[in-house]
Amino acid sequence: MGFLARTLITAVAFWLAEYLIDGISFTGPINLLIAAVVFGVVNALIRPVIALLSLPLTVLTLGLFTLVVNALMFAITAGVMPGMRVASFWDAFMGAIIVWLVSWVASRLLADRATPAVNR
Template identity: 50%
Template sequence: MGFLIRLLVNALALYLVTRVYAGVSFAPGADLLGILLAALVLGIVNALIRPVLLLLSLPVNLLTLGLFTLVVNGVVLWLVASVTALNVAGFGAAIVGALILTVVSWVLDAAVNALGLDGGRG
């Protein structure tokens, strides 16, 4: 049940980012399945590829006091956009979109936890 809630929260966060920021959008005609697929791919990329990217960029991340993580998050969003119905206007738009996605996901996670829908996490 926790996986399904996490997938729905990611999908809602992606959808909200496309509504708030014009640099990130879904392809015309994208349906709920396309949004859920993008959220699933985002979860997989965050679990498998993002840690490797963070490890490889560790020296730069240390020099920038962690700000390079924004660039890594932008790369992750750009990778997701390259294989799903998600469209990103450019690399700068990917970084801004990833930052907005982080904030929206954080707010939605807090709401899910406050409502007790998190499946006992806490």
Template identity: 50%
Template structure:
């Protein structure tokens, strides 16, 4: 139940990010839910591999390269989902940053209420 609730919250936060950034667009709530699901899968499966492969540059940049990886994965998911469009890398970078902050805050509120 908690996983389903987080998925719905992430979909809503994705709609909010699309509302805040004109260079990020979603065609509707179902594409937001599908995008949130795919973002979760990509972050669970591909992101750890990329983090290990780019460990030297991540250490060299004191962890800031992780933000670039997040932006690239956000942009990658926009290429896979037909109803989700990101205009370019910088839009993906800032969109991924705001999306992660909003979804983290909303998930923290849900978990606190659930306990």
């Protein structure tokens, strides 16, 4: 999946998170797109380091600590973006779950569309 598609999917996920969670807000649609790019950069650069450092906790919690790492990436994005506001950790936690879920569904739909049908 291309960079533009991932960015648009993340922007839609941010919009949905803003719509569903009172503690998340953006100043405008351009800010959604910029936040999606920043989120991608944060996930590409910072997430691997945090994931490696938190590996013992992730193993100990059978992978559930990954949700906390996702929330931290969401909160870092909000901290870097002047037009994005996240009120609390739990808002970031729920926002990260929404972004993950939307991204997962979109990648499944796009992967199914890209896979050619098998002739029987």
